[in-house]
Amino acid sequence: MKAVILTAGPGTRLEPLTECRPKALISICGKTILARLIESLQQIGIHDTAVVVNPKYSSMDYDCSDSNDLKSPSLTILTQDQSLGVGQGILTAKEFIDERDFFLLAYGDIMYSGNLFRALIHSFNRVRKPVAAVSLTGDSSDFGVIYMDHDMRITQIIEKPRSKNLGNYILAGAFILPGSFFRILADCSGNVIEAFRVMQDSMDMYASIWEGDWIDIAYPWSILAANRIHMKQWDRSSFAITTIIEPGSMISGPVYIEDNVTIKTGSSIIGPCYIGKNSFIGHNALLREYTCIGEGSIIGFGVEVKNSVLMPGSEIGRLSFIGDSVIGHDVNVGSATIMVNINMDQSTVHVDIAGESIDSGLLKLGSFIGDKTWIGANHTFLPGTKIASGMSIPHFGTYPKE
Numbered sequence: 094m095k096a097v098i099l100t101a102g103p104g105t106r107l108e109p110l111t112e113c114r115p116k117a118l119i120s121i122c123g124k125t126i127l128a129r130l131i132e133s134l135q136q137i138g139i140h141d142t143a144v145v146v147n148p149k150y151s152s153m154d155y156d157c158s159d160s161n162d163l164k165s166p167s168l169t170i171l172t173q174d175q176s177l178g179v180g181q182g183i184l185t186a187k188e189f190i191d192e193r194d195f196f197l198l199a200y201g202d203i204m205y206s207g208n209l210f211r212a213l214i215h216s217f218n219r220v221r222k223p224v225a226a227v228s229l230t231g232d233s234s235d236f237g238v239i240y241m242d243h244d245m246r247i248t249q250i251i252e253k254p255r256s257k258n259l260g261n262y263i264l265a266g267a268f269i270l271p272g273s274f275f276r277i278l279a280d281c282s283g284n285v286i287e288a289f290r291v292m293q294d295s296m297d298m299y300a301s302i303w304e305g306d307w308i309d310i311a312y313p314w315s316i317l318a319a320n321r322i323h324m325k326q327w328d329r330s331s332f333a334i335t336t337i338i339e340p341g342s343m344i345s346g347p348v349y350i351e352d353n354v355t356i357k358t359g360s361s362i363i364g365p366c367y368i369g370k371n372s373f374i375g376h377n378a379l380l381r382e383y384t385c386i387g388e389g390s391i392i393g394f395g396v397e398v399k400n401s402v403l404m405p406g407s408e409i410g411r412l413s414f415i416g417d418s419v420i421g422h423d424v425n426v427g428s429a430t431i432m433v434n435i436n437m438d439q440s441t442v443h444v445d446i447a448g449e450s451i452d453s454g455l456l457k458l459g460s461f462i463g464d465k466t467w468i469g470a471n472h473t474f475l476p477g478t479k480i481a482s483g484m485s486i487p488h489f490g491t492y493p494k495e
Contacts, residue, residue, distance in 0.1 A: 316419050
């Protein structure tokens with residue numbers, strides 16, 4: 094069986110974290126989302142995979158994902174001619190799949206515990222008919238809601254319902270479909286949900302219920318949730334043999350430390366926590382639960398980081414606080430910078446998404462900083478702040494006055 098992974102979506106709602114890369118190449122704990130999907134496929138014996146990419150990123154060196162998986166000769170890169178939605182992306186892979194065969198289709202922006210694809214293939218082997226992974230969610234308004242009978246046969250699909258009370262089982266972004274689906278999709282003018290309905294009427298379509306953790310990475314704070322899903326699976330620590338931990342440091346809980354990491358005296362690391370290779374943790378730093386420090390990062394003296402994802406090449410100046418935030422690649426944060434993560438009135442944090450104020454539903458949420466941004470010393474960022482990639486914010490100084 095072959096697989097197709099869709100990564101051509103513009104990722105507008107994830108900006109500024111997708112201004113320089115597609116969301117499938119966002120890195121969490123040393124691997125990109127795409128690399129984790131490929132790894133899950135390889136675990137169930139699928140090695141021949143096509144990745145559909147956006148023309149904006151077609152010239153991107155996909156090896157920047159830091160994953161040898163993407164050097165595999167069985168990985169085919171297909172460029173979506175125009176960014177016209179999911180249906181057009183699927184049709185891009187038409188020549189890659191034989192119409193007589195079934196194939197696995199996966200959206201490139203999902204994260205899950207365990208291996209969702211293994212459960213999907215087991216369900217397919219039971220019925221030998223089209224199968225969709227489905228998951229429970231508290232808010233189904235952004236997804237395709239499904240209804241099924243007692244045999245797990247899907248009886249109805251409602252795309253992004255306005256009402257939140259129609260049901261809680263949603264399409265989870267992974268399917269096993271017949272090669273003939275491309276013809277059905279073309280006849281439906283690329284409307285995926287309509288194509289599913291046609292297929293459902295003609296040959297039945299079954300649900301494969303995924304009971305593990307699952308998330309669609311749709312908003313900047315989804316990256317924090319995806320990081321938590323991954324780290325919650327850890328039950329032990331792993332330190333590279335080249336790790337240098339100076340006396341007087343404290344490490345507790347499951348902590349993963351990659352090659353050539355230095356942790357200076359007085360630092361405290363409370364797992365689950367990840368520190369990428371070639372990183373430096375300065376004296377008296379505090380890394381709290383669900384912190385991910387990307388490769389080649391520098392954490393200065395007395396810095397506190399809590400429930401945050403720092404992409405590779407991050408540098409955090411001394412005496413700073415990074416809480417419930419996502420920091421892009423090669424970002425320099427000046428000394429004494431505070432990323433406040435809570436409103437004083439205890440209200441949930443709203444974030445500007447494409448010009449609309451979106452309620453994150455979270456009581457604690459910090460900032461989102463785009464790639465290659467330089468933030469000067471002594472700044473305070475309020476909850477839900479977004480800083481575009483490549484910005485340069487001067488030091489906040491009191492002398493000399495202009």
